[in-house]
Amino acid sequence: MSDYPLLAFLHSQQTAQTYLQNSYQKLKIENPELKGFENSNPFMYYLDHGLQFYQIGKETPLLAKPVLLFYGMTHLLKACLLTKRPEYPESTALLSHGVTTRKRKKKNYTFLEDEVKIQKTGLFPYFAEHLYQHQNIPFEKIRMEDLFSLIPEMSSIFSFQRETSLIPVGSLNSNVLTFPNSILDSFHVTEKAFINKIKLYLPEIDDMDIDQHSIQLKLTKSINKTHGLFFIHMENNKIYFPKVRELFSPISEVMVHYLLLYNLSMICRYETEWWGELLATKFDLDYPLIVHFLSITSKKIPLILESELMAIFNEKGQGHD
Known part of the structure; x- marks a missing residue:
């Protein structure tokens, strides 16, 4: 956790409560003190569990890495959402991932050519709107190769x-x-x-x-x-x-990583034969690209999300020089 000083600082009920209260005051949310108190524990646990998933995900074999990194990301996103939406989750519909993928992979399947489809409800469209002001996602579905291509470190x-x-x-x-x-x-x-x-x-x-x-x-x-x-x-x-x-897709890079990790986590859980063969034989370009992406996302997403929490912290004049 020492790699993320703000997340370490927020790892107490007192600091989490003060941070949330200041965020809610800035947003002119009613009863910011009460809401900050009510949300301080879930906020702390989202951060803690998210970082633990990332830490374990970095150390675990490739076989299960996408699942751990995906759930690490969703926990950190939920912590970020609590800073903007004190009533999150407002309904059970928001608990779904907000994305779907093909249930059965076609013959000669490659990850680069695979697609994910955006749903109207669920975590993805919800955080896209409330964290990144994307009320309308600029596509209904998108290819994995296009998503890879939007990450500078993949170049x-x-x-x-x-x-x-x-x-x-x-x-x-x-x-x-x-x-x-x-x-x-x-x-x-x-x-x-x-x-x-x-x-x-x-x-x-x-x-x-x-x-x-x-x-x-x-x-x-x-x-x-x-x-x-x-x-x-x-x-x-x-x-x-x-x-x-x-x-030319005006979306946050966090959204890009979420879609890639969602699909990879589904594949390693449910496409056992394809995933097993990929890891065992490294048979095509998918393998080095996936390995490289997982290395990047395990470092980059916690840094991006911490920087976004830091922006809220500094807006109140509490931050570092």
């Missing part, structure tokens, strides 16, 4: 097989983004249309410089977290953007 392994789908356009905590002009051909738009397309997902644009090689945007404030369209590499802190129109 290195994809680069051995094909051209990567993300390009660096800036750096964490910088207020300047630079896009190559070639991206206009991929998106089939003019410079003005491209800027109009992405500015909905950015802080206000203060200035811009356009020439034959690039489009440079100066923002009023920096991008400091992963959110729709822009994805941050956890090691080099560069900001990445999809360079192909097909991957």
Whole structure:
């Protein structure tokens, strides 16, 4: 837990209660003191169980790793939801995963070509709306390869097989983004249309410089977290953007990881023969991509979710310098 100092700090009833009370006061929720008290224990346990699932998941063999990481993620998400939604879960419908996958895998099945389908109720659409302001998910179903392609740390392994789908356009905590002009051909738009397309997902644009090689945007404030369209590499802190129109999906990277982990957790539980053969024979590209993703997500998701809890903490002036 020492890797996540805020989560360690919140691991007491007193600190959890104060944190929730401050969050509820900011949101102008009625009776913030009472709600903070009522939710402090479940909030603590969600964080504790989530981190324990992650710790065990990192150490366990690949056979069961997706299940442990998926449930670690869902527990941390539920803790985050309690900071915004003191009555969560408001109904039993919210207890489902909010996603479905094919019940029976077709012959010659590959994970990259598999799809997940979004349901109208359940945890996925609920946290997408209340944590990331996505009231309408921009797709009904999506392929695993497309989801992999939206994770910056996956680019290195994809680069051995094909051209990567993300390009660096800036750096964490910088207020300047630079896009190559070639991206206009991929998106089939003019410079003005491209800027109009992405500015909905950015802080206000203060200035811009356009020439034959690039489009440079100066923002009023920096991008400091992963959110729709822009994805941050956890090691080099560069900001990445999809360079192909097909991957222009304004969703949080947390949503991407959830969908991948959901499907992998279902496969390792219910597609025993395929999963067993993959682990035993490592027969196609699915194997290295899945292993690499599981290594990334086990580190990245707790860091992202802790940073989002830290943002709430710092908004009240309680945080670190």
